[in-house]
Amino acid sequence: MSGDNDDLAGLRREIDQVGRAAAKRIDPGAGAMVIAVAVLAVLLSLVLPWVGPSTGLEVLLGDSPVLPRVFSWVALVGGVLCSALALALRRWALAWVCALLCFAGSVAGVLSIWTTQTTTGHHPGPGPGLGLVLAVVAVVVLLTKWLRIAMSRI
Template identity: 45%
Template structure:
Protein backbone atom coordinates (compact mmCIF):
# COMPACT_ATOMS: atom_id res chain seq x y z
CA UNK A 1 0.00 0.00 0.00
CA UNK A 2 1.21 3.44 -0.79
CA UNK A 3 0.90 6.65 1.17
CA UNK A 4 -1.91 7.87 -1.10
CA UNK A 5 -3.91 4.68 -0.49
CA UNK A 6 -3.71 5.24 3.26
CA UNK A 7 -4.81 8.86 2.85
CA UNK A 8 -7.71 7.84 0.64
CA UNK A 9 -8.80 5.13 3.09
CA UNK A 10 -8.68 7.64 5.96
CA UNK A 11 -10.72 10.14 3.96
CA UNK A 12 -13.32 7.48 3.14
CA UNK A 13 -13.51 6.45 6.80
CA UNK A 14 -14.03 10.09 7.82
CA UNK A 15 -16.88 10.46 5.33
CA UNK A 16 -18.44 7.27 6.72
CA UNK A 17 -18.23 8.57 10.28
CA UNK A 18 -19.79 11.89 9.26
CA UNK A 19 -22.66 10.14 7.47
CA UNK A 20 -23.28 7.89 10.49
CA UNK A 21 -23.76 10.96 12.73
CA UNK A 22 -26.34 12.61 10.48
CA UNK A 23 -29.95 11.73 9.84
CA UNK A 24 -31.78 12.02 6.54
CA UNK A 25 -35.21 13.43 7.37
CA UNK A 26 -36.79 13.54 3.93
CA UNK A 27 -40.49 14.43 4.01
CA UNK A 28 -40.58 14.31 7.79
CA UNK A 29 -38.66 17.58 7.88
CA UNK A 30 -41.60 19.35 6.24
CA UNK A 31 -44.10 17.76 8.63
CA UNK A 32 -42.00 18.77 11.65
CA UNK A 33 -41.52 22.31 10.33
CA UNK A 34 -45.26 22.75 9.77
CA UNK A 35 -46.04 21.31 13.21
CA UNK A 36 -43.54 23.70 14.82
CA UNK A 37 -45.24 26.58 13.00
CA UNK A 38 -48.65 25.40 14.30
CA UNK A 39 -47.16 25.13 17.80
CA UNK A 40 -45.96 28.73 17.57
CA UNK A 41 -49.45 29.81 16.52
CA UNK A 42 -50.86 27.88 19.48
CA UNK A 43 -48.48 29.77 21.78
CA UNK A 44 -49.86 33.15 20.72
CA UNK A 45 -53.52 32.14 20.95
CA UNK A 46 -55.44 32.19 24.28
CA UNK A 47 -54.69 29.35 26.69
CA UNK A 48 -56.54 30.31 29.86
CA UNK A 49 -58.46 33.32 31.10
CA UNK A 50 -57.59 35.17 27.90
CA UNK A 51 -53.83 34.81 28.46
CA UNK A 52 -51.76 33.49 25.57
CA UNK A 53 -49.31 30.63 25.86
CA UNK A 54 -46.45 33.11 25.91
CA UNK A 55 -48.12 34.98 28.79
CA UNK A 56 -48.40 31.69 30.65
CA UNK A 57 -44.75 30.90 29.88
CA UNK A 58 -43.41 34.15 31.30
CA UNK A 59 -45.71 33.99 34.32
CA UNK A 60 -48.19 36.77 33.64
CA UNK A 61 -51.01 34.33 34.33
CA UNK A 62 -50.54 33.28 37.93
CA UNK A 63 -52.36 30.96 40.24
CA UNK A 64 -52.33 27.37 41.39
CA UNK A 65 -53.99 26.06 38.27
CA UNK A 66 -51.41 27.66 35.98
CA UNK A 67 -48.31 25.68 37.07
CA UNK A 68 -48.89 22.65 34.83
CA UNK A 69 -49.77 24.79 31.78
CA UNK A 70 -46.63 26.86 32.47
CA UNK A 71 -44.54 23.68 32.53
CA UNK A 72 -46.17 22.60 29.26
CA UNK A 73 -45.40 25.99 27.69
CA UNK A 74 -41.75 25.68 28.74
CA UNK A 75 -41.34 22.10 27.53
CA UNK A 76 -43.18 22.84 24.28
CA UNK A 77 -40.83 25.73 23.55
CA UNK A 78 -37.74 23.77 24.61
CA UNK A 79 -38.47 20.46 22.90
CA UNK A 80 -41.04 21.42 20.29
CA UNK A 81 -39.39 24.57 18.96
CA UNK A 82 -35.73 24.73 19.99
CA UNK A 83 -34.81 21.05 19.81
CA UNK A 84 -36.72 20.64 16.56
CA UNK A 85 -34.92 23.63 15.07
CA UNK A 86 -31.55 22.20 16.13
CA UNK A 87 -32.41 18.74 14.78
CA UNK A 88 -33.63 20.14 11.47
CA UNK A 89 -30.59 22.36 10.96
CA UNK A 90 -27.82 20.07 12.24
CA UNK A 91 -29.38 16.74 11.23
CA UNK A 92 -27.72 15.03 14.21
CA UNK A 93 -29.11 11.85 15.69
CA UNK A 94 -28.57 13.23 19.18
CA UNK A 95 -31.13 15.99 18.67
CA UNK A 96 -33.52 13.51 17.06
CA UNK A 97 -33.44 11.39 20.21
CA UNK A 98 -33.76 14.46 22.47
CA UNK A 99 -36.74 15.59 20.36
CA UNK A 100 -38.35 12.16 20.70
CA UNK A 101 -37.92 11.86 24.46
CA UNK A 102 -38.63 15.52 25.19
CA UNK A 103 -41.57 15.53 22.80
CA UNK A 104 -43.08 12.61 24.67
CA UNK A 105 -42.65 14.42 27.98
CA UNK A 106 -44.13 17.66 26.63
CA UNK A 107 -47.06 15.78 25.08
CA UNK A 108 -47.94 14.08 28.35
CA UNK A 109 -47.52 17.38 30.14
CA UNK A 110 -49.88 19.01 27.62
CA UNK A 111 -52.57 16.44 28.37
CA UNK A 112 -52.10 17.12 32.07
CA UNK A 113 -52.30 20.87 31.43
CA UNK A 114 -55.64 20.49 29.65
CA UNK A 115 -56.90 18.13 32.34
CA UNK A 116 -55.83 20.46 35.16
CA UNK A 117 -57.67 23.36 33.53
CA UNK A 118 -60.83 21.30 33.09
CA UNK A 119 -60.73 19.82 36.59
CA UNK A 120 -60.29 23.25 38.18
CA UNK A 121 -63.48 24.41 36.49
CA UNK A 122 -61.80 27.05 34.33
CA UNK A 123 -61.74 27.48 30.60
CA UNK A 124 -59.37 25.74 28.22
CA UNK A 125 -58.33 28.11 25.47
CA UNK A 126 -58.07 27.04 21.86
CA UNK A 127 -54.35 27.81 21.84
CA UNK A 128 -53.66 25.19 24.50
CA UNK A 129 -55.48 22.54 22.49
CA UNK A 130 -53.74 23.52 19.24
CA UNK A 131 -50.35 23.52 20.98
CA UNK A 132 -50.99 20.04 22.40
CA UNK A 133 -52.01 18.63 19.01
CA UNK A 134 -48.92 20.14 17.39
CA UNK A 135 -46.68 18.81 20.16
CA UNK A 136 -48.07 15.29 19.73
CA UNK A 137 -47.42 15.51 15.97
CA UNK A 138 -43.85 16.66 16.59
CA UNK A 139 -43.22 13.89 19.12
CA UNK A 140 -44.58 11.23 16.75
CA UNK A 141 -42.34 12.42 13.93
CA UNK A 142 -39.23 12.45 16.11
CA UNK A 143 -40.07 8.98 17.47
CA UNK A 144 -40.53 7.61 13.96
CA UNK A 145 -37.25 9.17 12.89
CA UNK A 146 -35.32 7.97 15.95
CA UNK A 147 -36.74 4.47 15.56
CA UNK A 148 -35.62 4.33 11.94
CA UNK A 149 -31.92 4.33 12.86
CA UNK A 150 -30.37 0.99 12.12
Protein backbone atom coordinates in the same frame (compact mmCIF):
# COMPACT_ATOMS: atom_id res chain seq x y z
CA MET B 1 4.88 -0.83 -4.10
CA SER B 2 5.04 0.80 -0.66
CA GLY B 3 3.55 4.02 -2.07
CA ASP B 4 0.49 2.11 -3.33
CA ASN B 5 -0.12 0.62 0.13
CA ASP B 6 0.19 4.07 1.74
CA ASP B 7 -2.26 5.50 -0.79
CA LEU B 8 -4.75 2.67 -0.13
CA ALA B 9 -4.41 3.06 3.64
CA GLY B 10 -4.99 6.81 3.34
CA LEU B 11 -8.01 6.22 1.12
CA ARG B 12 -9.38 3.68 3.61
CA ARG B 13 -8.99 6.17 6.50
CA GLU B 14 -10.79 8.83 4.47
CA ILE B 15 -13.64 6.47 3.62
CA ASP B 16 -13.99 5.45 7.27
CA GLN B 17 -14.04 9.09 8.33
CA VAL B 18 -16.79 9.91 5.82
CA GLY B 19 -18.77 6.87 7.02
CA ARG B 20 -18.54 7.96 10.66
CA ALA B 21 -19.62 11.50 9.76
CA ALA B 22 -22.59 10.18 7.76
CA ALA B 23 -23.69 7.96 10.64
CA LYS B 24 -24.12 11.03 12.86
CA ARG B 25 -26.40 12.83 10.39
CA ILE B 26 -30.12 12.48 9.71
CA ASP B 27 -32.19 13.14 6.63
CA PRO B 28 -35.73 14.11 7.65
CA GLY B 29 -36.92 14.10 4.03
CA ALA B 30 -40.53 15.16 3.59
CA GLY B 31 -40.96 14.98 7.36
CA ALA B 32 -39.09 18.27 7.60
CA MET B 33 -42.11 20.05 6.14
CA VAL B 34 -44.44 18.42 8.68
CA ILE B 35 -42.05 19.40 11.48
CA ALA B 36 -41.91 22.98 10.20
CA VAL B 37 -45.72 23.22 10.08
CA ALA B 38 -45.99 21.77 13.60
CA VAL B 39 -43.42 24.29 14.87
CA LEU B 40 -45.46 27.06 13.25
CA ALA B 41 -48.58 25.69 14.96
CA VAL B 42 -46.84 25.83 18.36
CA LEU B 43 -45.83 29.44 17.70
CA LEU B 44 -49.35 30.33 16.53
CA SER B 45 -50.85 28.73 19.63
CA LEU B 46 -48.95 31.17 21.83
CA VAL B 47 -51.20 34.05 20.74
CA LEU B 48 -54.41 32.06 21.24
CA PRO B 49 -56.16 31.55 24.61
CA TRP B 50 -54.81 28.68 26.72
CA VAL B 51 -56.32 28.86 30.21
CA GLY B 52 -59.43 30.98 30.46
CA PRO B 53 -58.69 34.34 28.82
CA SER B 54 -54.89 33.99 29.28
CA THR B 55 -52.98 33.56 26.03
CA GLY B 56 -50.05 31.22 25.62
CA LEU B 57 -47.59 34.09 26.02
CA GLU B 58 -49.19 35.08 29.33
CA VAL B 59 -49.01 31.47 30.48
CA LEU B 60 -45.37 31.29 29.37
CA LEU B 61 -44.50 34.41 31.34
CA GLY B 62 -46.07 33.12 34.54
CA ASP B 63 -49.73 34.15 34.79
CA SER B 64 -51.15 30.64 35.08
CA PRO B 65 -51.15 27.37 36.98
CA VAL B 66 -47.84 25.54 37.17
CA LEU B 67 -48.47 22.65 34.79
CA PRO B 68 -49.57 24.70 31.76
CA ARG B 69 -46.55 26.97 32.37
CA VAL B 70 -44.22 23.94 32.40
CA PHE B 71 -45.83 22.69 29.21
CA SER B 72 -45.43 26.08 27.52
CA TRP B 73 -41.71 26.13 28.28
CA VAL B 74 -41.19 22.54 27.13
CA ALA B 75 -43.19 23.21 23.95
CA LEU B 76 -41.15 26.34 23.23
CA VAL B 77 -37.74 24.84 24.01
CA GLY B 78 -38.30 21.28 22.78
CA GLY B 79 -40.87 21.87 20.11
CA VAL B 80 -39.59 25.07 18.56
CA LEU B 81 -35.96 25.78 19.44
CA CYS B 82 -34.64 22.22 19.53
CA SER B 83 -36.58 21.28 16.39
CA ALA B 84 -35.17 24.24 14.50
CA LEU B 85 -31.68 23.41 15.69
CA ALA B 86 -32.05 19.73 14.75
CA LEU B 87 -33.36 20.58 11.28
CA ALA B 88 -30.53 23.02 10.72
CA LEU B 89 -27.71 20.80 11.99
CA ARG B 90 -29.23 17.42 11.04
CA ARG B 91 -27.58 15.57 13.91
CA TRP B 92 -28.90 12.22 15.07
CA ALA B 93 -28.33 13.04 18.75
CA LEU B 94 -30.42 16.20 18.42
CA ALA B 95 -33.24 14.15 16.89
CA TRP B 96 -33.24 12.02 20.05
CA VAL B 97 -33.20 15.12 22.26
CA CYS B 98 -36.18 16.51 20.32
CA ALA B 99 -38.03 13.21 20.61
CA LEU B 100 -37.47 13.04 24.37
CA LEU B 101 -38.40 16.68 24.95
CA CYS B 102 -41.53 16.30 22.84
CA PHE B 103 -42.45 13.17 24.82
CA ALA B 104 -42.14 15.11 28.07
CA GLY B 105 -44.08 17.95 26.48
CA SER B 106 -46.89 15.71 25.29
CA VAL B 107 -47.32 14.23 28.77
CA ALA B 108 -47.25 17.69 30.38
CA GLY B 109 -49.65 18.98 27.71
CA VAL B 110 -52.25 16.27 28.22
CA LEU B 111 -52.00 16.77 31.99
CA SER B 112 -52.37 20.54 31.43
CA ILE B 113 -55.61 19.99 29.55
CA TRP B 114 -56.82 17.70 32.30
CA THR B 115 -55.96 20.10 35.12
CA THR B 116 -57.73 23.01 33.43
CA GLN B 117 -60.93 20.96 33.40
CA THR B 118 -60.84 19.83 37.03
CA THR B 119 -61.28 21.76 40.26
CA THR B 120 -61.64 20.87 43.93
CA GLY B 121 -65.20 22.26 44.04
CA HIS B 122 -68.37 21.23 42.28
CA HIS B 123 -67.93 23.80 39.54
CA PRO B 124 -66.03 22.82 36.39
CA GLY B 125 -62.71 24.45 35.62
CA PRO B 126 -62.26 27.04 32.90
CA GLY B 127 -61.32 24.32 30.41
CA PRO B 128 -58.53 24.37 27.89
CA GLY B 129 -58.45 27.10 25.30
CA LEU B 130 -57.99 26.54 21.60
CA GLY B 131 -54.31 27.49 21.83
CA LEU B 132 -53.54 24.86 24.48
CA VAL B 133 -55.24 22.12 22.47
CA LEU B 134 -53.46 23.21 19.28
CA ALA B 135 -50.10 23.25 21.08
CA VAL B 136 -50.62 19.77 22.52
CA VAL B 137 -51.61 18.34 19.13
CA ALA B 138 -48.59 20.01 17.49
CA VAL B 139 -46.21 18.65 20.15
CA VAL B 140 -47.64 15.14 19.71
CA VAL B 141 -47.10 15.45 15.93
CA LEU B 142 -43.53 16.59 16.60
CA LEU B 143 -43.06 13.63 18.94
CA THR B 144 -44.11 11.13 16.30
CA LYS B 145 -41.97 12.70 13.57
CA TRP B 146 -38.83 13.06 15.71
CA LEU B 147 -39.23 9.56 17.14
CA ARG B 148 -39.57 8.11 13.65
CA ILE B 149 -36.48 10.01 12.48
CA ALA B 150 -34.45 9.06 15.56
CA MET B 151 -35.47 5.40 15.35
CA SER B 152 -34.51 5.18 11.69
CA ARG B 153 -30.84 4.62 12.63
CA ILE B 154 -31.51 1.67 14.93
